Amino acid sequence: MLTAEAAVGKIPEAMRAWALFGPGDIRPVRKPVPRPGEAEVLVKVEAVAICGTDLEILRHGLPALVDGKPPFDGRHVIGHEYAGTVAAVGPAVDEFRVGDRVVVEVHAGCGRCERCRHGMYTSCLNYSSRAKGHRANGFTTDGAFAEYAVNHVNTLFRLPDHIPFDEATLIVTAGTALYGLDVLGGLIAGDTLLVMGPGPIGLMAVACGKALGARVILTGTRESRLGVGRQLGADEIVNAREQDPVEATRAMTGGAGADLVMECSGAPSALNQALYATKRGGRICLAAFSREPVAFDAAHMVRNNIYLYGIRGEGQGAVRRGLALMAQGRISGRPFITHRFTLDELPEALRTAEQRLGDAIKVVVVP
Ligand SMILES: [Zn+2]
Numbered sequence: 442m443l444t445a446e447a448a449v450g451k452i453p454e455a456m457r458a459w460a461l462f463g464p465g466d467i468r469p470v471r472k473p474v475p476r477p478g479e480a481e482v483l484v485k486v487e488a489v490a491i492c493g494t495d496l497e498i499l500r501h502g503l504p505a506l507v508d509g510k511p512p513f514d515g516r517h518v519i520g521h522e523y524a525g526t527v528a529a530v531g532p533a534v535d536e537f538r539v540g541d542r543v544v545v546e547v548h549a550g551c552g553r554c555e556r557c558r559h560g561m562y563t564s565c566l567n568y569s570s571r572a573k574g575h576r577a578n579g580f581t582t583d584g585a586f587a588e589y590a591v592n593h594v595n596t597l598f599r600l601p602d603h604i605p606f607d608e609a610t611l612i613v614t615a616g617t618a619l620y621g622l623d624v625l626g627g628l629i630a631g632d633t634l635l636v637m638g639p640g641p642i643g644l645m646a647v648a649c650g651k652a653l654g655a656r657v658i659l660t661g662t663r664e665s666r667l668g669v670g671r672q673l674g675a676d677e678i679v680n681a682r683e684q685d686p687v688e689a690t691r692a693m694t695g696g697a698g699a700d701l702v703m704e705c706s707g708a709p710s711a712l713n714q715a716l717y718a719t720k721r722g723g724r725i726c727l728a729a730f731s732r733e734p735v736a737f738d739a740a741h742m743v744r745n746n747i748y749l750y751g752i753r754g755e756g757q758g759a760v761r762r763g764l765a766l767m768a769q770g771r772i773s774g775r776p777f778i779t780h781r782f783t784l785d786e787l788p789e790a791l792r793t794a795e796q797r798l799g800d801a802i803k804v805v806v807v808p
C-alpha cells in the first residue's frame with residue numbers, strides 16, 4: 442500500500458482552486474494541495490456538480506458559517522457534490538488505496554455530539570466548529586471547486602467502475618432525497634408518493650421513489666421539467682397551471698391523498714397544499730422552504746394526524762443507499778446532467794446553474 446509520503450511525490454505542491462472573496466465574488470487562486478491528516482484521504486476531483494446551496498452560499502454566505510463568520514476570506518473553497526480518485530491517504534487509513542475511485546458524502550459531523558451519535562450528522566450540534574471536529578466539505582471546510590480536496594475517511598465510498606464520475610455527483614442528491622423518503626419517511630413499496638417541485642431533488646425523489654416501489658405523482662409548472670419526471674418513471678404528472686395538485690392527488694388516490702408528500706418547491710402555498718394532499722396519518726417531508734414565514738393550517742394537521750418533518754442534507758447513511766441504487770442500475774445520474782464545464786469555466790457554470798440557462802438541471806464541472 443502506498444503511504445501518504447510515498448504518494449505525495451506524485452502530487453503537485455500547488456493547485457488551481459476558486460475561492461470566495463465576497464458575496465457573488467468567486468476568483469481563481471493557487472492554493473497549496475492539502476496533505477491528508479491521520480484519518481483523511483486526499484481526493485483528486487474528477488467531477489463536481491453545482492447545487493442550489495452553492496449558489497446560496499455564493500450570494501449570502503449562509504448556512505456555511507466558518508467559525509461563526511461568512512466564508513468570504515479569499516481562501517474558502519465551496520463545491521460539495523463530487524467524485525474523484527484517491528491521490529493519497531493518511532497514516533491511519535487502510536480503507537482506501539491510492540487510485541481508488543470514490544464518491545463523497547458531504548457531512549462528516551463532529552462524531553461526539555448527541556445528534557452525530559444517532560447518525561444525524563447533518564444536524565450536528567457542533568456544526569461549523571472545527572475545534573470540536575466538525576466538518577462539512579464545501580460548507581465549513583474546503584470543498585471541490587479545486588483540483589484536490591481532502592476528506593475525512595468517513596465521508597467516502599468506493600465507486601464501482603461502471604458509474605462515470607460525472608453521474609456519481611448525483612449520488613449526493615440521491616442521498617438527500619432518500620434521507621427524506623426511506624428512513625424518516627417510511628416509504629415502502631405500494632405507497633403513493635407525491636413530489637412537489639421538479640428541481641434536482643424533486644426529480645431525484647421521483648427516481649428514488651420508483652426504485653423503492655412507490656407509485657409516484659409529480660407536480661410542478663415547468664413542462665420541460667415535468668417531462669424529465671415522466672422519463673424518470675413518474676406514474677402521474679400534474680401541471681399545477683392546468684390542474685389543482687390537491688384535487689388531482691385526491692382524485693388519483695380514491696379521495697384519500699398520498700401516503701407521503703415530498704415538498705421540494707419552496708413555494709409559499711406549497712405547505713398547505715401538501716397538508717391537504719396527504720392521507721390521514723400520512724407524512725410530509727419538507728426539503729425546501731420559502732424565505733417568508735407562511736400561514737399554516739395546524740388544525741388540519743392535528744385533526745388528521747399528519748406528521749411533518751424537515752430534512753437537512755443527507756444523514757443516516759442515505760448517501761450509501763443512493764450509491765447502492767445507482768450501482769444496481771435502479772437510478773441514474775445521466776438524465777439530470779444538462780451542462781458540462783471545465784474548472785477554469787466555473788463562473789460560467791455557476792451562471793448557467795443560477796439562471797437555468799438552456800433549461801439547466803445539473804451543471805457538472807470537470808477538471
Ligand atoms: Zn448540494
Ligand SMILES: [Zn+2]
Nearest residue numbers: 551554557565
Ligand atoms: Zn456532531
